Amino acid sequence: MFPRPIEKATPPARALYKIALPIALIIWLLPLLAVALTSLRSQADILNGNYWGWPTSFNMLENYTAIFENTPIGQYIFNSFRVTIPTVIGAVALSCMTGFALAVYKFKGNLLLFFLFVAGNFVPFQILMVPVRDFTVNLGIYNTISGLALFHIAFQTGFCTLFMRNFIKALPFELIEAARVEGVSEIRIFWYVVLPLMKPAIAALSVLIFTFIWNDYFWATVLTQGADTQPITAGLKSLNGQWLSSWHLISAGSILAAMPPVIMFFLMQRHFIAGLTLGAVK
């Protein structure tokens, strides 16, 4: 293990490490902690400039009720779910199939197609922006949830295919060969042999894509406008303009926007990290 395990260090060093850990964490998360605390502050505190001291009163209920009552934040959050969930399902489903095809079959242009998915996944969004917006307008789904979700599904398929293909490639190929010898059809091999083994990959991708899409801001501003369709990221930006210096409300909104991916991360931590660090170890 590197660095040398702290248990083997001298007692003072060990004690120092144990003190340093929480201090480092508090400094690291200070901006976030301050926001969490500010979301509980009263209007009076904000007016008096009490941003960093202890709140004079805790107004959690008032502040959070206020943003739900006075702003469409509930609708924004609902929209985020309506975009994110179909995207997760769609992109994961499509990439299970593309990944399977690229990992299992040898055909001409296999690697080329694979590289197409990989390269597409890295291009700057701006090169897609004008045509995708135009295309979405022409389909009549500009400023709709489906318009945004369809694009996300298509774009995320690139990254998901990279992930799935490499995952299936690492599975023991003998399983598929054995099934073929038994006369099992290719579709049944996909469904009954490979898919059950892909559960960890599906879990990892689901949490990752959930987080990516939930946090997407760029496409939300390009393909939607107004509270009926905009997800929370874009919504927060427009609320920020309206609220001006009502930092307690902005903070409460930020905390709400951050919640779902944070909860998702804590629930599925192992899968999340497995997905994110794919390829970090040989």
Added chain:
Amino acid sequence: MRDYWRINQQRLAPVLFLMPGLLMFVVYVVIPIFQSVNISLYAWDGLGEKEYVGIANYVELMDDEAFYTSIKNNVIWLVLYMLAIPAGLFVALFLNQNVRGIRIYKSLFFFPFVISQVVVGLVFSWFYDPSYGLFNKVLGFFGADPMAILADEDWVTYGIIIAGLWPQTAYCMILYLTGLNAVDSEQIEAARLDNAKGLKLLWYIILPQLRPATFIAMVVTIIGALRSFDLVSIMTNGGPWGSSRVLAFYMYEQAFSEYGFRMGYGAAIAVVLLAIMMIYIVGFLYKMYRDERGY
């Protein structure tokens, strides 16, 4: 029909499985790239007739001061964003221990990456606020005058990059933590017997084993730096006076904003950005190709 399927299924199955995903990807990603390149040769407001102007948009870019500001800022982003890699390694080394509760610490350190850049941007705008922000409280504590980082042409880009480094460092940290988990402990013990320790051990024994993690960290950091848009849009909207623009933001501004809907000009900026990114994309694909061939 059934027989035809049974005999040819190994040739037909890949087509079947690829079709839906590939179709979506081609329609929404591959074709738009070429369309953008094409649009960059036109003057177009997004609604009316397109007018072919050849390379006029690119010629105009050559004389556009805002374009040079954006490129300059992109270079600063690219260089400074790389700090996330050593910083991430540093945090990972700090956390790579087996004390009680360390798993919770690791997850909490990872937090900034999980939350949206919109939230990160808001949090940092507030952190920099000249009258209330913690940053200025700290400056005041040391007797310095308050600074409005986000309103200062010379500092604004650095201020935004620091906000970006926060989640990016968390990302690199997690990559290195995973990498450190897999280093060969026998090699380390052997090196320790030879009296290697500290930085020397890190440099000669550990870092070479962390190369896959470093590679991924570089890829995601470079792409992240060139894609920077959210933070600029949230924190400054390109200001003050356009001094914090980056290519990704400037393109958006030209295509969809009060400055008029200059789709062709915007597309030309996007093409330049893509050309820069292609250097890295091709490099990445080349490495993947070599790995696939098993060289």
